[in-house]
Amino acid sequence: MFSKFGRLEISCDAPPYVVVSACARHGFQSPLDVRWCRIDKVLKREEQSKGILGLPIWKWLFGQDNNNERHTCICGSPVPELKRYRFPFLAAQEDHYLLAQCRRCRTMFWDEVLALPTWMEEGEPA
Numbered sequence: 001m002f003s004k005f006g007r008l009e010i011s012c013d014a015p016p017y018v019v020v021s022a023c024a025r026h027g028f029q030s031p032l033d034v035r036w037c038r039i040d041k042v043l044k045r046e047e048q049s050k051g052i053l054g055l056p057i058w059k060w061l062f063g064q065d066n067n068n069e070r071h072t073c074i075c076g077s078p079v080p081e082l083k084r085y086r087f088p089f090l091a092a093q094e095d096h097y098l099l100a101q102c103r104r105c106r107t108m109f110w111d112e113v114l115a116l117p118t119w120m121e122e123g124e125p126a
Contacts, residue, residue, distance in 0.1 A: 013038050015097060015110055019087055023099065023108070026085055034106045039098070042071055042079060042109065075105040084113060 014020055014036035023031035071079040082098035089095070096113035 012036075013041065014108075015112070018089070019095070019097060020108075022087055023085075026099070028099070028101050028108065029106055031108060034101075034108055036108045036110065039079075039082065039109050039111045042073075073102045073105060073107055073109075075102060075107070077102055077104040079109055082109060082111065 020031050020036070073079055080100040080102065082100045085097055085099050087095050087097065098111045098113060100109045101107070102109070
């Protein structure tokens with residue numbers, strides 16, 4: 001019965017499960033039960049939906065300022081500012097993530113913080 005529909009592909013847009021489950025300790029509401037969205041996908045979706053009216057010349061003609069542009073959640077609320085959170089793990093390793101939660105629909109927005117090379121962390125010039 002299932003063979004005529006082909007393979008089922010599941011796409012998960014959440015960070016590792018240990019991070020998702022630990023978000024409750026950081027004060028996020030129901031992180032295991034809400035939608036997760038990587039922030040770069042929000043930006044791509046907005047760019048695709050703008051079409052020709054998103055071009056800088058149209059913004060200039062209609063007096064829209066690019067500096068005050070706010071990104072929106074799928075529910076229409078502004079995406080809150082992402083804040084950096086630290087997640088220590090057992091093997092003396094820790095990861096940093098940028099996280100925020102929509103106040104209206106509780107969607108979680110996230111991104112990874114890229115690790116800097118050790119010479120940059122120590123403050124030495126490049």
